[in-house]
Amino acid sequence: MARLPTDVETEIDRFCNDIKRNTYTRSxxxxxxxxxMFKKLIGESKWSNASELITLIRSQAHRLNxxxxxxxxxxxxxxRILKLIRDVSARIIHGKNEGSDISLTLQAVLNDRAATSTxxxxxxxxIEENLQPKTQQIxxxxxxxxxxxxxxxxxxxxxxxxxxxxxxxxxxxxIELSVKNLSQQALAHIHANELILTLGYSYTVEQFFKYAxxxxxxxxxxxxxxxxxxxxxxxxxxxxxLNIPVTVVTDSxxxxxxxxxxxxxxxxxxxxxxxxxxxxxxxxxxxxAAKHYNVPLLVCAPTYKFSPTYxxxxxxxxxxxxxxxxxILSYESIYxxxxxxxxxxxxxVPPELVTLIIGSGMGNAPSYVYRIVSELYSxxxxxxxxxxxxxxx
Amino acid sequence: xxxxxTTITSNQQDNLENDQTLQYFTGIRQQEPETSVxxxxxxxxxxxxxxxxxxxxxxxxxxxxxxxxxxxxxxDSSMPSVKxxxxxxxxxxxxxxxxxxEIDECRQKLIERxxxxxxxxLSSRQRIAxxxxxxxxxGSIILTHSYSRVVLALLxxxxxxxxxxxxxxxxxxxxxxxxxxxxxxxxxxxxxxILDASVAYIMEKVTLVLMGAEAVVESGxxxxxxxTFNIAIAAHEMNKPFYVASESFKFVRYxxxxxxxxxxxxxxKASTIARSNGKNLESxxxxxxxxxxxxxxxxxxxxxxxxxxxxSDELIKLYI
Numbered sequence: 213m214a215r216l217p218t219d220v221e222t223e224i225d226r227f228c229n230d231i232k233r234n235t236y237t238r239s240x241x242x243x244x245x246x247x248x249m250f251k252k253l254i255g256e257s258k259w260s261n262a263s264e265l266i267t268l269i270r271s272q273a274h275r276l277n278x279x280x281x282x283x284x285x286x287x288x289x290x291x292r293i294l295k296l297i298r299d300v301s302a303r304i305i306h307g308k309n310e311g312s313d314i315s316l317t318l319q320a321v322l323n324d325r326a327a328t329s330t331x332x333x334x335x336x337x338x339i340e341e342n343l344q345p346k347t348q349q350i351x352x353x354x355x356x357x358x359x360x361x362x363x364x365x366x367x368x369x370x371x372x373x374x375x376x377x378x379x380x381x382x383x384x385x386x387i388e389l390s391v392k393n394l395s396q397q398a399l400a401h402i403h404a405n406e407l408i409l410t411l412g413y414s415y416t417v418e419q420f421f422k423y424a425x426x427x428x429x430x431x432x433x434x435x436x437x438x439x440x441x442x443x444x445x446x447x448x449x450x451x452x453x454l455n456i457p458v459t460v461v462t463d464s465x466x467x468x469x470x471x472x473x474x475x476x477x478x479x480x481x482x483x484x485x486x487x488x489x490x491x492x493x494x495x496x497x498x499x500x501a502a503k504h505y506n507v508p509l510l511v512c513a514p515t516y517k518f519s520p521t522y523x524x525x526x527x528x529x530x531x532x533x534x535x536x537x538x539x540i541l542s543y544e545s546i547y548x549x550x551x552x553x554x555x556x557x558x559x560x561v562p563p564e565l566v567t568l569i570i571g572s573g574m575g576n577a578p579s580y581v582y583r584i585v586s587e588l589y590s591x592x593x594x595x596x597x598x599x600x601x602x603x604x605x
Numbered sequence: 606x607x608x609x610x611t612t613i614t615s616n617q618q619d620n621l622e623n624d625q626t627l628q629y630f631t632g633i634r635q636q637e638p639e640t641s642v643x644x645x646x647x648x649x650x651x652x653x654x655x656x657x658x659x660x661x662x663x664x665x666x667x668x669x670x671x672x673x674x675x676x677x678x679x680x681d682s683s684m685p686s687v688k689x690x691x692x693x694x695x696x697x698x699x700x701x702x703x704x705x706x707e708i709d710e711c712r713q714k715l716i717e718r719x720x721x722x723x724x725x726x727l728s729s730r731q732r733i734a735x736x737x738x739x740x741x742x743x744g745s746i747i748l749t750h751s752y753s754r755v756v757l758a759l760l761x762x763x764x765x766x767x768x769x770x771x772x773x774x775x776x777x778x779x780x781x782x783x784x785x786x787x788x789x790x791x792x793x794x795x796x797x798x799i800l801d802a803s804v805a806y807i808m809e810k811v812t813l814v815l816m817g818a819e820a821v822v823e824s825g826x827x828x829x830x831x832x833t834f835n836i837a838i839a840a841h842e843m844n845k846p847f848y849v850a851s852e853s854f855k856f857v858r859y860x861x862x863x864x865x866x867x868x869x870x871x872x873x874k875a876s877t878i879a880r881s882n883g884k885n886l887e888s889x890x891x892x893x894x895x896x897x898x899x900x901x902x903x904x905x906x907x908x909x910x911x912x913x914x915x916x917s918d919e920l921i922k923l924y925i
Binding site: 485486487522524525526527579580582583586591594 | 736740742846902903909910911912914915918
């Protein structure tokens with residue numbers, strides 16, 4: 213396996229430190245920083261063919277994603293780059309685009325391109341022996357499949373690197389333009405004299421409203437202030453600077469105003485494979501109120517937020533981050549240890565409550581997210597989360 | 606006269622072969638009850654190819670088709686999974702390309718393909734367990750229905766990573782839930798057997814519902830032991846996730862619209878249909894029901910975790 217040169221190591225450390233210090237306030241900035249780091253990793257490390265490169269990236273994956281959960285943008289981009297490497301290799305070998313992943317189909321098994329299991333080969337001799345339950349004897353997990361087929365793995369660095377760097381450059385310019393492309397769909401969704409509700413501050417949603425206002429659409433925005441962080445105030449100031457009529461509403465009043473709202477437009481931290489969201493805390497409340505009054509809930513999510521993972525549990529305490537409760541009650545004011553302050557950052561919103569997901573260039577139903585995810589990423593990389601969890605033990 | 610003799614002997618030969626096929630099938634069912642029914646059927650078909658004295662490919666494929674018909678009509682086993690396993694197996698081997706037309710070599714190749722298919726399906730339960738173990742978190746209370754080997758394998762694997770409790774429904778008419786409870790206790794998982802009628806009562810305590818399936822249909826719904834739909838409705842009402850664990854060979858290209866759409870040979874045993882002689886089957890108790898995809902949260906399969914809407918996509922990919 214190729215070792216990492218010092219330059220690359222420094223860059224990775226710098227990236228992880230930036231994440232810890234929350235340097236990237238906008239998701240697009242985080243995405244671009246990730247891609248930049250990958251370009252450096254791929255450009256300056258020593259690797260001789262496609263399968264070595266893939267092994268290198270997979271071994272570094274959990275380190276790059278330090279401090280972030282499995283549905284983070286960094287992991288999504290890691291997986292996207294792995295898929296790009298496989299696609300480029302396949303293009304070089306077969307001379308055409310592969311299309312969606314067919315490694316687990318009957319066709320693929322017949323042509324020996326299936327994701328093979330790591331069963332001991334000697335056991336295949338006698339079919340009768342195989343049929344005893346072998347669960348106790350399997351040492352390595354069956355799902356530790358080979359990350360890339362043999363033919364495609366052999367593509368050498370000389371042929372792969374230039375095409376891959378080209379694709380990466382195209383990918384990073386795609387990310388830069390993703391919010392702009394998204395906001396250009398604003399006119400299709402924001403109609404004249406509408407009352408639109410949003411929660412807190414989101415750069416993507418702000419650009420969305422900005423574009424519509426720039427095209428002289430007249431609409432009114434209600435902003436939930438998003439306690440205890442009060443990011444809604446920043447959104448209100450920014451939007452009113454563009455002469456958009458704005459009303460700030462407390463989170464607790466969401467049910468009361470919902471009857472008057474025409475539609476809801478929110479951003480999200482990530483989009484899960486079943487079409488559910490992990491969004492700012494308060495979004496689940498908002499979604500339930502919307503369902504009750506049948507108000508459409510539109511979510512703006514650029515492609516790098518689509519994650520192929522599922523939430524293992526809907527328990528809000530289990531899969532969440534909790535920042536310091538200093539904003540609620542200062543440390544000095546608490547003398548009793550029987551007081552517990554819970555400030556969850558995120559909420560899970562199930563897919564039944566989401567109406568439409570607006571991505572860069574299209575609007576999709578939540579039930580279609582699985583299809584987009586299967587086209588963006590390869591199934592062989594689904595075990596990246598498990599590598600992460602094992603490294604945390 | 607000689608003409609009549611030959612027809613009679615070929616009929617006798619057919620009957621002999623049918624008996625051998627059935628014997629092989631029931632033999633495995635008795636000796637290895639933990640093996641899935643569909644896998645037993647596939648092994649029987651491989652045995653048919655082995656024993657076959659066919660001189661041409663089309664005769665061989667006719668023999669295989671009649672063996673499939675035999676297995677689906679003459680045995681009392683779970684119809685949907687036998688049918689889907691056999692259909693997938695037949696498509697799998699008929700997609701094979703042949704370099705020569707020599708029948709013995711072709712047969713050999715078919716047997717090899719069959720064993721590759723069998724090997725993949727054998728590892729499917731382990732695959733399912735590995736993919737879905739993370740969904741069973743510490744402290745879960747799981748509700749399951751009747752006896753499912755896939756769910757058993759999943760829970761056995763997950764018990765190494767987390768601690769949880771299981772409620773099993775007794776599942777009339779064969780009370781197979783009792784056997785499930787015994788096997789869970791043998792693994793060391795605390796489990797309680799409850800009446801089918803107390804599912805709604807227990808649902809508020811439950812964290813998640815986990816089922817096996819006899820077949821997964823094109824809409825993303827499942828066909829499973831009677832009582833599954835009851836549990837799905839209760840889980841939906843109480844906002845509990847409803848998970849289904851199933852191997853990919855159970856996917857069938859079939860699209861029922863509701864429960865009365867299910868064909869009779871799925872709902873009733875072959876012996877029951879033979880007994881009632883085509884008369885009104887309404888007074889018989891159905892053995893399976895259909896649960897629509899709207900009530901299912903996720904499916905755990907050996908090709909990954911799927912939403913119900915992803916099932917027809919995967920079906921198309923499996924069959925191309």
